[in-house]
Amino acid sequence: MHITRKLLSLAASSVLLWNTASFAVDDAELRKKGEYIFHLAGCMGCHTDTKNKGALLAGGLSFNTPFGKFYSPNITPDPVHGIGKWTEADFIKALREGVSPQGKQYYPVFPYTAYSQMQLGDIKALWAYLHSISAVAQPSKEHELSWYVFRVSNRGWKMLYFTSKEWENIAGKSAAWNRGAYIANALAHCGECHTPRNMFGALKTSQHYAGNLAGPEGAKVPNITHDVETGIGGWKKDELLAFFSEGATPDGDYTGGLMAEVVDNSLKYLSKEDAEALVSYLAEVPAISNVIKSKEKKRRSD
Ligand code: HEC
């Protein structure tokens, strides 16, 4: 008798658990996946004005470029100042094609050029996550651009330099390499800083990851190709893993400037498996000899 009652209540509670689970878990899991993509893709660093204690994703961070000053917009779910009225399809279009719901052509300072390669499932998860953060009623700022820069010219720029294409695994490469290539190029957009640009601001693909003397905010961005002398070809696997998790470099320094933010907002969240995948990819980035001296390193004892 006693045992039957126990069994019954056990059965009842597991039915209850199962029921609540089947409502909530799906969404929570999707949001969790979205949060991971959000970290790896580095949305936070650009859309949060951390220095001025700005609210999460409320925008307002400025970017000085040869074309003028851009400000990141508010991308919280606020219906007036953010993207609260957007549909999922609007969001997919913004990331895939660099076009707003009203047909505005985005400037490539928003790296949709990389995100257009994101897998649809990842974009949808990201969308679910963005909806779980707090709406902030803060207007976005107007860009302050040079007289010759117009939004309409982005259309021409795209015709020359942009093709929207979801990432496809490359046959003959390992699963780890492919995952690493996806993380580096579609999500973490390493090339947006580590690849030099032409005078129109488009990446020089022949110099993939070879370093950039004129990086964002004037930063000198080092060569991270597999070249032993001028790149990171001499770094061991464990050294790269330590770099991703805490920004430590093999010579006893910590990385500084923008890269410290990339580690903090993004790379430190890599799962062990994904960190190893990124190592596999970087190990095969063709070596290009190109000396870039970086000045921003901090001594570890600081
Ligand atoms: C390098 C900085 C940078 C990163 C990284 C970045 N953005 Fe942006 N984003 C911008 C800027 C600048 C704009 C404004 C572009 C314009 O006005 O043409 C923008 C525009 C947008 C817009 C359009 C908003 C509107 O009101 O039309 C959305 C949506 C957006 N970003 C979402 C994201 C998401 C999601 C991520 C991460 C996957 C992300 N951004 C990563 C800088 C960035």
Ligand code: HEC
């Ligand atoms: C927002 C721009 C930006 C992005 C995005 C970025 N980096 Fe960096 N990275 C830098 C800068 C700037 C430095 C130099 C920092 C310094 O001076 O200490 C750097 C330094 C490094 C270094 C150290 C190299 C050396 O010789 O000391 C490695 C390794 C590295 N980045 C890898 C990556 C990888 C892998 C990605 C993508 C997952 C990435 N970075 C994305 C800007 C960026």
